[in-house]
Amino acid sequence: MTQHLSAAHTATPTTRPTGTLGVAMVGHSFMGAAHSxxxxxxxxFFDLPVSPRMVAVCGRDPDxxxxxxxxxxWDSAETDWRALLRRDDVDLVDICTPGDTHAEIAVAALAAGKHVLCEKPLANSLDEAxxxxxAADEARARGVHAMVGFNYRRVPALTLARKLVSEGRIGELRHVRAMYLQDWLxxxxxxxxxxxxxxxxxxGALGDIGxxxxxxxxxxxxxxxxxxSALTETFVRQRRSGTGGTEPVTVDDCAVFTARFSGGAVxxxxxxxxxxxxxxxxxxxxxxxxxxxxFDLESMNELWFHDATEDPDTAGFRRIVVTEPTHPYLGAWWPPGHLLGYEHTFTHEVVDLVTALATDTPPEPGFGDGLRVQGVLEAVQHSAAADSAFVRV
Incomplete structure (x- = not known):
């Protein structure tokens, strides 16, 4: 018989969890499908210390x-997320809803002794974050943990890039160029x-993909x-509404900003x-x-690396196909050269979260990491409103 893990039963677990982890998810659209x-x-695919059990999914429409x-x-369906907090078979609440609901659900779940996984961005405002x-800091003292879902940290190529940087392979960091480009709007x-x-x-684009x-x-x-130092723009300011009229667009369509890093890089x-x-x-x-x-997510199994210490006659960017079993996460999947996709990043996220919970280790990225990202987003908005003034985070 397996031992059931339930943080609701005790605020301060005396033993590390074994057996099953009862999971409930709020929201079942795009992110809900990926998380499911x-x-x-x-x-x-991974040898987990605890077996997740998909106990319940929650949404507003019963059908x-x-x-x-x-x-x-999922084993069952609920139409009120508060009902999940009263269930003894729910140990973790996975929040896949729009940002305006994140704070209320996450704070209540943590107070009820439930671990929390919350999609990014953490909140809609810095105050909420x-x-x-x-709330996550207070819950951690009771053995209850929270993680924010920045799934791209779990792209093997980006995890490898972090390793190469930490090992000093590119030396002192000088420039960072980052962009997220879509065209669906x-x-x-x-x-x-x-x-x-x-x-x-x-x-808009700032919080969603920025x-x-x-x-x-x-x-x-x-x-x-x-x-x-930032600027934002809204290109289409009115959109067709579901009632047949139009509705104002109240967010940015694009955001562009420069930044200074703590180590001096720009x-x-x-x-x-x-x-x-x-x-x-x-x-x-x-x-x-x-x-x-x-790195480019549209070629997510590749990382390009240039070693400037090599002979300049033959030096240049070289392609690393990140599919070797020694690369991050890859040992559990396919033979070398058999590619992973977008959905695997969420699986890796779950693996890291469950492993952390089983050892009573704060999972990463935690809500503190989400707060730091939220601080950058808010600084970008303030800078753009002040016509590109430099704003400290």
Missing amino acids: HAWRSAGR RTAAAAERFG RRMSA SDADSPMTWRLRREQAGS AHVVDAAQFVTGQGIEGV GSFEATRYALGRKNAMRLELNGSRGSLS
């Missing part, structure tokens, strides 16, 4: 939620969506962003959903005193 796949597959539970493999981070006739309403999304490159840049470099960042032909191009390039690294 991760919870289903993690234990089938759609029940259909999602059947489709994605501070409240969430404080470039058609002015595309209808309104919650992602274009400030009250639900907090910001948060990813902010976190990826800080993760790979090991340095924080200390200040920014950075340039761009996030847009108007780059025609770019579907999901998250790009990161680092230039140091001894070499450079370059």
